[in-house]
Amino acid sequence: GAGVSQSPSNKVTEKGKDVELRCDPISGHTALYWYRQSLGQGLEFLIYFQGNSAPDKSGLPSDRFSAERTGGSVSTLTIQRTQQEDSAVYLCASRFQGGGVHNEQFFGPGTRLTVL
Amino acid sequence: GDSVTQMEGPVTLSEEAFLTINCTYTATGYPSLFWYVQYPGEGLQLLLKATKADDKGSNKGFEATYRKETTSFHLEKGSVQVSDSAVYFCALDAGGTSYGKLTFGQGTILTVHP
Numbered sequence: 001g002a003g004v005s006q007s008p009s010n011k012v013t014e015k016g017k018d019v020e021l022r023c024d025p026i027s028g029h030t031a032l033y034w035y036r037q038s039l040g041q042g043l044e045f046l047i048y049f050q051g052n053s054a055p056d057k058s059g060l061p062s063d064r065f066s067a068e069r070t071g072g073s074v075s076t077l078t079i080q081r082t083q084q085e086d087s088a089v090y091l092c093a094s095r096f097q098g099g100g101v102h103n104e105q106f107f108g109p110g111t112r113l114t115v116l
Numbered sequence: 117g118d119s120v121t122q123m124e125g126p127v128t129l130s131e132e133a134f135l136t137i138n139c140t141y142t143a144t145g146y147p148s149l150f151w152y153v154q155y156p157g158e159g160l161q162l163l164l165k166a167t168k169a170d171d172k173g174s175n176k177g178f179e180a181t182y183r184k185e186t187t188s189f190h191l192e193k194g195s196v197q198v199s200d201s202a203v204y205f206c207a208l209d210a211g212g213t214s215y216g217k218l219t220f221g222q223g224t225i226l227t228v229h230p
Binding site: 031033044091095097104105110 | 158159160161162165205207215216217218219220221222223
């Protein structure tokens with residue numbers, strides 16, 4: 001079946017512009033995560049959605065970052081007024097949560113963001 | 117807070133050599149532990165996991181044992197292949213209210229030469 005998909009695969013933007021990154025999780029997966037992979041910071045958790053519960057935003061680095069998940073499926077990560085330090089690969093992952101088993105997170109291919 | 121420390125790379129080995137990549141963690145409670153692998157040009161994939169102390173995760177010839185007494189989860193393989201060249205990440209899930217949220221190590225680049 002289809003895996004986690006992300007778009008665009010690459011995004012080049014100018015400093016100060018806003019960007020939107022999209023994630024389509026695996027159908028039926030109720031948990032969705034955003035991570036950031038950068039040279040200086042490694043892989044960092046950003047935000048976590050679980051069903052209709054309030055998201056865990058504890059990893060968002062600044063108030064320029066926000067994310068939403070519509071209808072419990074597709075998620076959009078928005079970065080406002082981008083800065084050069086936002087350049088990174090943004091990874092989305094989804095997971096079926098339930099059954100009392102620690103289920104695997106499936107990762108998408110990522111969106112490579114370059115801020116000039 | 118929770119953290120994962122991996123041995124610094126890169127690691128370069130000849131084919132059929134023995135591999136160890138060290139991983140230690142700091143966490144409260146009883147985390148689950150993972151190794152993820154990222155092959156060139158591909159996304160992150162789960163390699164193996166262990167959810168409680170003394171569990172051994174294994175897959176594709178790789179093994180790691182959850183050692184609570186030493187807070188470690190070292191990755192080993194007896195005989196590496198060129199196709200094992202990739203970046204390896206150790207990670208933990210602290211559970212509780214953080215359930216499912218992964219904390220990753222810095223990653224270790226492995227290159228295997230024929």
